[in-house]
Amino acid sequence: MIIMSFLPILIVFIIVAFGIGIMRSNTKVSFGTRNIRWILGGYTIILVIATVISLSVLPNYKNDQKVATAAEMTKIEDAQTKAIDNLYSGNLVDLDKSFSEKKKWSFPFDEKSLDIVLTEGETGIMSVFAERKSENDGEIEATYHVGKSYIDGVDFTDKLHPPELLLNGQKLTVNNPALVTVSFSRFSPGFAYSQFSKGQHFSQENRSSVIGRDFILLKVPNDIEINGNISWINE
Numbered sequence: 001m002i003i004m005s006f007l008p009i010l011i012v013f014i015i016v017a018f019g020i021g022i023m024r025s026n027t028k029v030s031f032g033t034r035n036i037r038w039i040l041g042g043y044t045i046i047l048v049i050a051t052v053i054s055l056s057v058l059p060n061y062k063n064d065q066k067v068a069t070a071a072e073m074t075k076i077e078d079a080q081t082k083a084i085d086n087l088y089s090g091n092l093v094d095l096d097k098s099f100s101e102k103k104k105w106s107f108p109f110d111e112k113s114l115d116i117v118l119t120e121g122e123t124g125i126m127s128v129f130a131e132r133k134s135e136n137d138g139e140i141e142a143t144y145h146v147g148k149s150y151i152d153g154v155d156f157t158d159k160l161h162p163p164e165l166l167l168n169g170q171k172l173t174v175n176n177p178a179l180v181t182v183s184f185s186r187f188s189p190g191f192a193y194s195q196f197s198k199g200q201h202f203s204q205e206n207r208s209s210v211i212g213r214d215f216i217l218l219k220v221p222n223d224i225e226i227n228g229n230i231s232w233i234n235e
Helices: 002-023 031-057 070-088 191-196
Strands: 100-108 113-118 128-132 139-146 164-168 171-175 214-220 225-227
Touching (some): 100 164
Parallel strands (some): 113 171, 113 225, 128 214
Antiparallel strands (some): 100 139, 139 214, 164 171
């Protein structure tokens, strides 16, 4: 490990020494050759300095995951929209194909009614769907479902925060997730290269981001009364 860490420093030192050696060479040469020697040595040192600077600004974490294309993101976005429309229509068709379960809650509940309060946060109000269980087991189950989110084709779904659910007596409060700030850098071919290559144009590469849909699915005992701005499934 120590040898691997020392190797880049040794290489930089050798290159710098080589550049300085070229510049300070005592070989008798013509005026034009002397200029070339200074240019070559100076250019070598500039390359070393640029290399050190570039290494210092590289991110600590490198993400090697596949970047989604515009067509793939559109397909994912359409699938999420279709699954949400199915929920509002009262069924769970293709739900698992478009959404993943990010967090689950379970609340013991022996009251006759439940008031659901949705608080408005920075991202609006959380969508809540509910379905009744076939039995009265005295337990409220909640699952937070989230669809994939992309920024310029990079999947940031795992960075999203879940909402907060608080049960106090007969009141279940749903607090919206906090906003997530993500900073990242991407390396791509230069504009001059893209103009003459078979790749996409710069404006086409930077396709607009996809913000994944999300919602909470409640499963409640069969006999309790529910009050709140929610949508029922199969009722």
